Amino acid sequence: MAAPAHSDTTRSDIVVELAGVYKTFRQRQRSEKLSEALSGLIHPRFREVRALQDINLTIHRGEIVAYAGPNGAGKSTTVKLLSSVLSPDAGLIRVLGMDPIRDRARYVNHIGVVFGQRTELWWDHPVAASFEWKRVVWDIPDERYRRMLGVVTELLGLGEFFNSLVRELSLGQKMRADLGLALIHEPEILFLDEPTIGLDVLAKRNVLQFIKDLNRPSTGSGQAVTVMVTSHDMSDLEQLAGRIVLIDKGRIAFDGDFERLRSQFTSRRHLLIETPDGVAPVFDHAALVKSEAGRHEYIFDAARVNISDLLAQAAAQTPILDVETHRESIDDVIADIYEKWQGRKT
Secondary structure, three states: OOOOOOOOOOHHHEEEEEEEEEEEEEEEEOOOOHHHHHHHHHOOEEEEEEEEEEEEEEEEOOOEEEEEOOOOOOHHHHHHHHOOOOOOOEEEEEEOOEOOOOOHHHHHHHEEEEEOOOOOOOOOOEHHHHHHHHHHHOOOOHHHHHHHHHHHHHHHOHHHOOOOEHHHOOHHHHHHHHHHHHHOOOOOEEEEEOOOOOOOHHHHHHHHHHHHHHOOOOOOOOOOOEEEEEOOOHHHHHHHOOEEEEEEOOEEEEEEOHHHHHHHHOOEEEEEEEOOOOOOOOOOOEEEEEEEOOEEEEEEEOOOOOHHHHHHHHHOOOOOOEEEEEEOOHHHHHHHHHHHHHOOOO
8 A cells, every 4th residue: 555645744733543443334134035034033144244444544634635435445434433423343543632432522513524415404494494403502602603604605605595495405505505514613624425426517616616715724714624525526536635545345455646546556648649631540559449530549558658659650650630648537547446456356
């Protein structure tokens, strides 16, 4: 596993620490056969699922950390541990110096949590009612509540639907309201589990921009909020985070920046060449992906061949009208990594 570089930080900057964390679930197994189903009532069978295995992770104050992996890798389990929904079977968890389970009453006042597939908003009430409920139940001081309500209303554009019924809102509006609700008590760290799931392009862009603004010290209370975010949309994560942690089968498989991830797992690049006669040049070390209307796309390994050599070969075969080159998309890079992991034995 690649180790993250944090040479410019000290231990006092650590806000999240997991050391040797394990979490296992037991899933009851049922059979479709009647005889086995009846037997299972007396002697139930269980399957052990090792959700997390020896997780060691630190997050420093002010970081935005992307936490990703295939379905069932352990992402949501980690977020639930950090948000005090679950407790570990073994290992140490400290967030802001507190144990999420033992110090829960004090701890939850310092964190914000948003699960993209669930909401804390009251379905048949105006958005404002959910905010007022949290102010009262969480005993948020009036000055802090008014200040933070102003901040999240401005950053998230809540004013246009703050007095509307939650059930009448779009997905994007509900997500913005959920984010505002998670922040109204002014948390120091925010855990986001699939915050852009189901959103359209514009709503997604607004949510991503809000998270970036939130992480800047100039907004809110003047202190950058630390963010840990999970998502299956890698382009979203690459826009947000400088650091990505990949988890596979309950273990951390990579921890570093996106550039290191790309260089470690792939050196593929795409080359697009436009020719006037529609002829696709032939290369020794580049594969033709598609050819249409005089535009030809190739994939090549930048570690094995220079683009200048490819262009020289192309120019020797046909006139060239235009040339483009770009890296593999982060989604394709991650998809290839997941495919390799699926081919390994557990």
